[in-house]
Each structure stands twice: as structure tokens, then as C-alpha cells.
Amino acid sequence: MRGVSRIAATYRIRADARAIAERAKAIAVEQSVEMPVQAIDDARVLAEIVGRVEDIQDLGDGSFAVRVGLAVATTGPEPGQLLNMLFGNSSIHDDVTLEDAALPPEILAAFGGPRQGIAGLRARCGAPGGTGARAMTCSALKPQGLGPEALARLAGRLAEGGIDFIKDDHGLADQAYSPFAERVRAVTREVAAANRRTGARTRYAPSLSGTLDQMRAQIRAARAAGVDTLLIAPMIAGVATFHALVREFPDMAYLAHPALAGASRIAPPLLIGTLFRLLGADATVFPNHGGRFGYSPATCLKIAEAARGALGPLKPCAPVPAGGMTRDRVGEMLDFYGSDVVLLIGGGLLAARDELTQEAAAFQREVASFARA
Amino acid sequence: MRGVSRIAATYRIRADARAIAERAKAIAVEQSVEMPVQAIDDARVLAEIVGRVEDIQDLGDGSFAVRVGLAVATTGPEPGQLLNMLFGNSSIHDDVTLEDAALPPEILAAFGGPRQGIAGLRARCGAPGGTGARAMTCSALKPQGLGPEALARLAGRLAEGGIDFIKDDHGLADQAYSPFAERVRAVTREVAAANRRTGARTRYAPSLSGTLDQMRAQIRAARAAGVDTLLIAPMIAGVATFHALVREFPDMAYLAHPALAGASRIAPPLLIGTLFRLLGADATVFPNHGGRFGYSPATCLKIAEAARGALGPLKPCAPVPAGGMTRDRVGEMLDFYGSDVVLLIGGGLLAARDELTQEAAAFQREVASFARA
Numbered sequence: 111m112r113g114v115s116r117i118a119a120t121y122r123i124r125a126d127a128r129a130i131a132e133r134a135k136a137i138a139v140e141q142s143v144e145m146p147v148q149a150i151d152d153a154r155v156l157a158e159i160v161g162r163v164e165d166i167q168d169l170g171d172g173s174f175a176v177r178v179g180l181a182v183a184t185t186g187p188e189p190g191q192l193l194n195m196l197f198g199n200s201s202i203h204d205d206v207t208l209e210d211a212a213l214p215p216e217i218l219a220a221f222g223g224p225r226q227g228i229a230g231l232r233a234r235c236g237a238p239g240g241t242g243a244r245a246m247t248c249s250a251l252k253p254q255g256l257g258p259e260a261l262a263r264l265a266g267r268l269a270e271g272g273i274d275f276i277k278d279d280h281g282l283a284d285q286a287y288s289p290f291a292e293r294v295r296a297v298t299r300e301v302a303a304a305n306r307r308t309g310a311r312t313r314y315a316p317s318l319s320g321t322l323d324q325m326r327a328q329i330r331a332a333r334a335a336g337v338d339t340l341l342i343a344p345m346i347a348g349v350a351t352f353h354a355l356v357r358e359f360p361d362m363a364y365l366a367h368p369a370l371a372g373a374s375r376i377a378p379p380l381l382i383g384t385l386f387r388l389l390g391a392d393a394t395v396f397p398n399h400g401g402r403f404g405y406s407p408a409t410c411l412k413i414a415e416a417a418r419g420a421l422g423p424l425k426p427c428a429p430v431p432a433g434g435m436t437r438d439r440v441g442e443m444l445d446f447y448g449s450d451v452v453l454l455i456g457g458g459l460l461a462a463r464d465e466l467t468q469e470a471a472a473f474q475r476e477v478a479s480f481a482r483a
Numbered sequence: 484m485r486g487v488s489r490i491a492a493t494y495r496i497r498a499d500a501r502a503i504a505e506r507a508k509a510i511a512v513e514q515s516v517e518m519p520v521q522a523i524d525d526a527r528v529l530a531e532i533v534g535r536v537e538d539i540q541d542l543g544d545g546s547f548a549v550r551v552g553l554a555v556a557t558t559g560p561e562p563g564q565l566l567n568m569l570f571g572n573s574s575i576h577d578d579v580t581l582e583d584a585a586l587p588p589e590i591l592a593a594f595g596g597p598r599q600g601i602a603g604l605r606a607r608c609g610a611p612g613g614t615g616a617r618a619m620t621c622s623a624l625k626p627q628g629l630g631p632e633a634l635a636r637l638a639g640r641l642a643e644g645g646i647d648f649i650k651d652d653h654g655l656a657d658q659a660y661s662p663f664a665e666r667v668r669a670v671t672r673e674v675a676a677a678n679r680r681t682g683a684r685t686r687y688a689p690s691l692s693g694t695l696d697q698m699r700a701q702i703r704a705a706r707a708a709g710v711d712t713l714l715i716a717p718m719i720a721g722v723a724t725f726h727a728l729v730r731e732f733p734d735m736a737y738l739a740h741p742a743l744a745g746a747s748r749i750a751p752p753l754l755i756g757t758l759f760r761l762l763g764a765d766a767t768v769f770p771n772h773g774g775r776f777g778y779s780p781a782t783c784l785k786i787a788e789a790a791r792g793a794l795g796p797l798k799p800c801a802p803v804p805a806g807g808m809t810r811d812r813v814g815e816m817l818d819f820y821g822s823d824v825v826l827l828i829g830g831g832l833l834a835a836r837d838e839l840t841q842e843a844a845a846f847q848r849e850v851a852s853f854a855r856a
Contacts, residue, residue, distance in 0.1 A: 136775070142626075143626030143628065143654070144626070144652055144654055145652075145834075146830050146833070146834050149836060151836070152626075152633065155626050155627075160628075181628075183628075183659065183660065184627060184658060186658055188656060190656075190693065191657075191658075191692050191719075194653065194719050194742050194743070195654065198653065198716065198742030198743055199653075199742055201743050201744070202741060202777075204777060252518040253516030253518050253523050253525075253528050253532065253533075254515070254528075255525065255531065255533075255554075255556075255557075279517055280517075281567065281568065283563075283564040285557060285559055286556065319564050319567075319723075320559075320561050320564075320723055322694055322724065324723075343563075346564075346567050346722075347563060348722075348723065348724050349721075350697075350721065351724060354696075368575060369571030369572055369574070370566060370567070402509070402513070403575045403576060404575075405575075456518060457517070457519050460518055460519070461519045462522075463522055
């Protein structure tokens, strides 16, 4: 139908060749009107709302790539409803995965993507872009269970080493043993002191948790302490909550964490790359290949491309490969990802214990030494 | 460690026998401190916070059931953080699923479960419990794309047939073609008119979408129109948002929808049954076996048991088998689930088109005729 804007969603469906046309139609219906089409008598609904099978491709491995056009109008546009229309009910089919979604300009404009983007992250920590660009670095405060002062001491030592971003472990929430507000005050104090000594501009990114209201209060407390970068797990927070914060606090940079995102049978480049970026992630953490998790190099490159490649007018989002990384992989990772990346080493630095500052400084130096000529 | 309250989480891990002890330990670490344990020198963290492997059982199919004790203190208690600690990072391992979680009394008390429970649902629609108990019925307003008045006419005809609960299709949000507030006014008007004519007590459950703030506004508008039952998809809304609403509007009954929940590699009885109930679902919709989705009869029974079986002081949550059900399955479903159930037929009734009221009435009569002697 001319004039109807659609998202082209691609599903991978395990099926045999005789059944695939029927399956494809069923998915198109499931993800739109969710009822027998022959029972619909509204002409506009039939023409504009019912999902439309646009292409079926045999992938030659017992599965098919099915492209379905889903009406933009059904998504609101609202972040939860976007996810609902893309994969709500079909997520329950264990032979269907959501592989890709081509987002039309209205969707990009409605959500707007990263407010800071990679350039904004560079500006925060003073890492040059363009000629002489270097990758950025990140580490994490762990283990949970430590109190605010102990975490603040770790942060001070990492900052002393010059790390660009120090994020809370995603397990740090607002627990009794480390209340958010107290932790933020203690950590920012130590990071600021280290910055004064070193002249560096290390940023602390505390982890948000709870409801929209609780997160708002956390952001206000963090901002009062000088924080301008935050960590959030969109699939735990809820995508609507995440995006509401991006709109309400557009001066903040948001680092997205993939917790629970791996549980989805949505292709990681789409969910962790494109969709988190669409909703406003300035950087997105994902498990690098060869670490504790099983993503392949190809998947990792696709995530990086989805995060920072061209996507209409949206700013690029920094890929943050992580999950068991160590210093000896810095060169290889920079070769692989280039300089528009944030390298995250958490436990691998903390394992240095008494040598934490030196280890952090060595990590920072190594990354800087790979600056683009 | 005596005195430390733990959640016993059971993961199913594909691994070979030589590797499983190491894998089990790695999961216990991933879901707690997420860093090399040898780099932790805080005795309390080691004793009380680090996850503890409690049992490893060979399932004989190339996988192992690994029970891990996770400290309750790490969860907040906060709904998102509970999910995060149960499965946040491990969701990214495609050879790990979360199978079960034994929730200690503090967790049950902290979240509190259904506020109405099955008895509260029965009271709403006037379906007797105890001796003479009958199952409840539900249908859905579809297709999305119709305007408020067209949906209201459908609702009026379903109500005329005496259906207990009429829910919005989970695809109905706050779209331009059917704004929430307008839809609720139109549908409640028609349902109330039908109730006056029939003497029945059909309830309309509109579907919530958007942020916590948007959902609050939706609930206020719905309550003003006489609504006392709501539909929400916790995995799309975010579990924290869902639970915040349960606390703020404890007089409402909440019908949980499984959209996006099937995407998780969390066993459905745990997520859709136990966890949704824990957070306050009074009824939980799931795909019945033999419909459009692939859950087995055994999985469906386990979901029903998790939803309504004994769980500390928590009220039972009504199982709502759905997903392509038809009238000819009523007897079989009631034999299978008993009378503490809500039978949901959506498209299967709507397909009757001009005979919708008669079809709804026949569905209602059939269910009532199976009342417990």
C-alpha cells in the first residue's frame, strides 16, 4: 500500500520448504493483528495494519529468512511497543529468531538515537578523535558486596592510572551494603581527587536500577556529584524506562549493558547494536569473542557496525567489547575494532590487586600508543 | 555461611562431565561478584556474597542441573536486580538456561505476590469458587488498527454473551488510531450497557503501555471509567515498572501477558509462573499446548502449578492458557486444568463475526456447565 510506512523485520524460521510460505504468513499475522485474517472486514486494517510477507529466502540450512513489513503505525512510536511488534509473541516460538529490522526514517526521528555519540564520549574524557584518534578505556568497580568507601578506593586507584571511564559493575544497584547515593558521593570524590593529581578526565558511570522514579532520583544525585555518564541495562530496566531517561536527561551519556539481552532470541547486532542505539545508548557493552562468552568474531563485528555505522541521522554509538578481556589483547582488539571503541577490562585489572594503579596506567598507555597516525 | 539467606537458582548447563565442576563455579561467580575470586580479599564478600555451588546433577542428556546459592542481599530486593542476579549475564551463554529458583521467605515477603489472586478474580466477575466452582472465561479485542468505537462494539457483543474478562489484544497500546483513554471510555460504556442488560459482571482489562508515568495515567483514566482489571506484559514494561504499579494500585487485578518472555531462556514455569506471580500477577497468560505455540502439556501443567500452587503466603495466580484456543477444546482444557483457571479464546470467537454474541454465550455456557459438583 503506497503511503504506509513499514519496518522490514527479518525473521529466521526453521521450517521445511513446503511449509515455509504458510509459516511466514503466520508470523506476519502474529506480529500484527494476531487473529484470523478472514475474520477481519475492515479494509484499512487489511491494507495498512496486517503484516505483509515481502520476501522469503532459503538459507540452505533448513531455515529461511523471511522479511515481513510491519506498519510503523502499530508501534506508537513507543519503545516497548516497538519491541512488542517486532518480536512480542513470536519470541515464544523456539524455531523463530528476529534477525534484523530496517528502520524507516520516522522511527529514527521518533527515537533519535545517542544524544552524545562517540564524539560526546571523547569530549568527556578528552580522548582525541579524527587524526591522532585513540580508543577509549573503561574498567569496572567490583566485587559487589564491598561498601562505598572500599569501592571508592578502587576507583581512585583506577583513576590514578588514567582510565577514561570507570563504571559500576552491573551487579551494583542500591543494596544495603552499598547504597547508590552514598557510593556515588564516595566514588566521585576519589575520582575527582585523582583527576586533580593526574590532570586526566576520568569519568565515573554509576549503574542505575529500579523504577523510572528511582532512576530519576539516582540521576539527580549523580549529577549533583558531578557525574555526566551512566550505566543502564535496557532489557532489565525496560526499554521505555531507558528511553524516557534519555529524553529527560539528554545531557547525560548512556552506557548500555547487555544483561538479560542475551536471553532474547533477537540477533545481538540488532538488539545490542541497532535498537539500544536507536533508543539513545552512547556506548554499548557486549561480550567480545574469545572471552567468557560465546559470540563469534563475525557477530562482534556486526554489533560494532550496527552501533557505529551509518544509520540515518543518528549519532554513532561506541562499541564496548568486554567480558573477560585482558591487557595482552589490547593490540589485537584495536586492530579488530579500530579506534572508535571503548576497551573495557574489569576483573583483569582488579586481579593486579596492589598493582592496580600501575596496571590501569599500563592499559591506558597501551591504548594511547595505538593512536591513529 | 549460617545466617546468610540465599536463593537456590538451578541452571541447566550443557557441558561434559570433566568440565562441569569448573563451569558450575564460573556461573556462580558470574551471577554474583563477576570477577576472579582470587582477587577478592574481603572476607565478608567471600563468605556471604560470592555465589556458591550447592549441587551438580548429571541429567544424562549431555547437560547438568547446577544449583547455585545466590545471596538475597545482592537483589536489593528490587525486581530488576532480582532478574539481574538470577540470569543477567548468564543469559548470554547459549548453553545455559535458568530452570528454577527457590525463593526464600524474605523474597516472598518483599514482593508479596498477587494482591487479588484467583479469589479476587472470581469476586470481580461473580464466578463462584469452592463447591460449584466454575472456570472463568476471557476473550480479546482485535484486530489492532480498529478505532475505539469499532472495538467497543466488539466488546459489547462479547459482553452480551457473558464472557467474564475481555482484554485488549496485547498489540493495542496508545496508537493514533486507537488512543488508550478514548478506547477505555468507549469500551467500558458498551460493556457496562451489556452488563445492565444481562445482569452479568463482565470486566474489561485494557492493555498498559509506555513508561511508568504513562501507565499511571492510563490506570487513572481506566479507574475513572470503572475498570478494575488490567493487562500488562512485564518483560516489555520492565519488571520494576510492573511491580511498582502493583504496589501503587493494589486494588487493581493484573493479568500478565508473556510477550517477549518466550525470548528468554528462562524456563516458562519459573518466569511466567513463579516470577510474574511473585511480582503481583493475579492471572498469567501463556500459550496452551496444541495451539499456535510449541509448549508441551507438561510445561503447561508446570506453569499452572507455579502460578497457583503453594508458594509461602502468596495468593494463587490464575493460569490463563491461550494462543489459538477454540470452543471445541473447552472440555479437554477443563479436564486438564480444573476449575481454577481462566480460559481465553480470542480469534476463535471473533471468527464467528456476525454470530459473535452467540458464540461468546455458548463458550460461557460450556464453561459454566463444567462447574465442580
